[in-house]
Amino acid sequence: MPQYMLALYDDPSGWKKLSPEEMQKAVEKYMAWGKRPYVVTGKRLAADLGKVLKGGSGKGRATDGPYSETKEVLGGIYLIEAKDYDEAVERTLDHPHLEHGTIELRQLYS
Amino acid sequence: MAPSNFASCTHNVTGAERKNVREAGADSGNDAGVLLDHLFRHQVGRVVAHLARVLGPARLDLAEESIQEAMLRALQAWPYQGIPENPGAWLFRVAHNSAIDSLRRARFLDQNSDVVLAELTRASSIASGDPSFEEQLRDDELRMIFMCCHPEIARDARVALSLKTVGGFSVREIASAFLADDAAIAQRLVRAKRQLRDRHVTLDLPDAAELDQRLDSVLETIYFIFNEGYAAHEGEDLIRRDLCFEALRLGRLLAASSLATPRVHALVAVMALQAARLPARIDEAGDLILLEDQDRDRWDQHLIALGFHHFNLSIAGDQVSEYHVQAAIAAVYTRAADLRSIDWPAILELYNQLLAISGASPVVALNRAVAVAKVHGAAEALAEIETLRGNPRLRDYYLLLAVRGHLLEELGRHEEAAECWRAALACRCSEPERRFLRRKLS
Numbered sequence: 001m002p003q004y005m006l007a008l009y010d011d012p013s014g015w016k017k018l019s020p021e022e023m024q025k026a027v028e029k030y031m032a033w034g035k036r037p038y039v040v041t042g043k044r045l046a047a048d049l050g051k052v053l054k055g056g057s058g059k060g061r062a063t064d065g066p067y068s069e070t071k072e073v074l075g076g077i078y079l080i081e082a083k084d085y086d087e088a089v090e091r092t093l094d095h096p097h098l099e100h101g102t103i104e105l106r107q108l109y110s
Numbered sequence: 111m112a113p114s115n116f117a118s119c120t121h122n123v124t125g126a127e128r129k130n131v132r133e134a135g136a137d138s139g140n141d142a143g144v145l146l147d148h149l150f151r152h153q154v155g156r157v158v159a160h161l162a163r164v165l166g167p168a169r170l171d172l173a174e175e176s177i178q179e180a181m182l183r184a185l186q187a188w189p190y191q192g193i194p195e196n197p198g199a200w201l202f203r204v205a206h207n208s209a210i211d212s213l214r215r216a217r218f219l220d221q222n223s224d225v226v227l228a229e230l231t232r233a234s235s236i237a238s239g240d241p242s243f244e245e246q247l248r249d250d251e252l253r254m255i256f257m258c259c260h261p262e263i264a265r266d267a268r269v270a271l272s273l274k275t276v277g278g279f280s281v282r283e284i285a286s287a288f289l290a291d292d293a294a295i296a297q298r299l300v301r302a303k304r305q306l307r308d309r310h311v312t313l314d315l316p317d318a319a320e321l322d323q324r325l326d327s328v329l330e331t332i333y334f335i336f337n338e339g340y341a342a343h344e345g346e347d348l349i350r351r352d353l354c355f356e357a358l359r360l361g362r363l364l365a366a367s368s369l370a371t372p373r374v375h376a377l378v379a380v381m382a383l384q385a386a387r388l389p390a391r392i393d394e395a396g397d398l399i400l401l402e403d404q405d406r407d408r409w410d411q412h413l414i415a416l417g418f419h420h421f422n423l424s425i426a427g428d429q430v431s432e433y434h435v436q437a438a439i440a441a442v443y444t445r446a447a448d449l450r451s452i453d454w455p456a457i458l459e460l461y462n463q464l465l466a467i468s469g470a471s472p473v474v475a476l477n478r479a480v481a482v483a484k485v486h487g488a489a490e491a492l493a494e495i496e497t498l499r500g501n502p503r504l505r506d507y508y509l510l511l512a513v514r515g516h517l518l519e520e521l522g523r524h525e526e527a528a529e530c531w532r533a534a535l536a537c538r539c540s541e542p543e544r545r546f547l548r549r550k551l552s
Contacts, residue, residue, distance in 0.1 A: 021352075
């Protein structure tokens with residue numbers, strides 16, 4: 001079964017508007033989605049923006065993450081199984097993250 | 111100076127209370143990785159109360175920011191990593207670490223800071239469920255309740271501050287419960303915090319000399335929150351039901367402490383007995399069901415048992431407060447096996463007492479009139495209501511018109527009854543109440 005990667009982007013400042021009760025509800029919705037049988041794994045990314053590495057003449061160079069000009073950052077990824085893009089989209093469309101941010105869906109070559 | 115641990119229970123802990131302690135306590139996770147209802151909200155109350163005592167009430171904002179930061183981190187981590195074994199303790203620890211970081215970063219370190227930092231570090235590493243620490247936390251919550259309800263703070267500000275700081279409600283949630291806009295509530299909170307600072311309100315618990323007055327202020331605030339939630343102003347919003355249960359939680363916290371007086375138990379009894387009827391008050395279509403027509407099987411037996419438990423404790427001493435009489439009225443309704451067996455003469459007698467205690471409140475007089483109708487007939491009740499019609503506090507009060515219409519109908523004066531209901535429809539009332547009146551009219 002082909003695997004698809006969900007890259008979850010969001011604007012962290014948006015979360016601050018939620019009440020404690022709403023935050024709990026959001027966590028519960030994510031957890032419930034994550035327990036679905038076709039979810040292979042989920043990984044959270046560190047809150048820093050990471051590094052960008054670029055090659056140049058001779059030696060490569062690392063700089064701090066590239067996202068400073070955008071508000072949305074990549075917060076985590078999930079891997080799911082689906083037979084094709086249509087099914088992967090269908091399985092992702094009700095992800096609770098879409099209430100808060102965007103999801104980028106990409107197929108992995110096995 | 112007040113003794114240090116007020117939170118110790120002075121009476122036998124019931125099964126219900128044991129459950130409550132467990133819910134409120136650090137043992138907040140379970141095997142299935144499911145969170146307890148309102149865990150985040152309750153954890154806000156506990157953490158803010160504890161941090162505010164350690165940091166000092168002047169740094170209430172820092173305490174609130176710290177738990178907010180902890181919840182945000184939970185939101186980022188738990189969806190991917192799963193819920194930690196003890197989510198409540200996790201939030202508590204992360205909030206403390208966040209407070210420690212903020213203190214160090216802000217460099218407002220003084221000679222007191224070492225003590226504060228050491229205390230924060232110690233608290234963040236204490237094993238959850240440690241009984242004496244749990245007692246300390248309940249004590250901290252009590253101190254916070256007394257501070258938020260201090261008589262030096264205006265009442266509407268007391269209510270908003272308690273809900274935000276102790277109850278973990280957001281500005282928007284408070285605004286929606288009180289039909290106010292967010293800015294007004296935010297302003298109220300700013301004012302409350304300014305009053306706390308200007309009037310040097312501390313987290314000290316009241317000593318014996320001022321206990322009565324401070325407790326009055328706390329009970330009044332709790333009862334106000336309960337009644338706001340209980341009144342079906344705008345339908346049965348979940349947030350309003352949450353107000354009822356938050357008020358009940360606060361009352362029980364007080365009742366389980368050594369500051370409990372018979373009045374505290376009486377208030378808990380009223381709230382529990384009335385809240386027990388919440389599930390039966392609305393039908394599937396969202397329409398109001400009068401007490402007389404409610405399906406008693408839908409009353410919450412757990413809350414009824416809790417109510418009677420506190421009702422029995424409220425009888426100690428010879429003081430009879432408004433809460434005692436309200437609890438007694440609720441108890442008569444609850445004890446009756448069915449509509450026909452309600453002891454109306456007893457209820458009328460209780461309303462007579464309540465009328466005297468309340469200084470002839472017109473709202474109490476209106477409720478009393480319903481009991482008069484049951485005991486002495488509609489004509490006598492109508493005569494009593496006529497004297498209330500000129501009262502400015504009841505002008506445009508839909509319930510006065512609705513009750514009057516009901517009495518006129520009983521007397522066969524249908525035209526006048528319909529006129530009353532039409533007038534009631536023009537007053538401010540909730541959608542279910544409106545539908546109820548329309549059903550009467552058709």
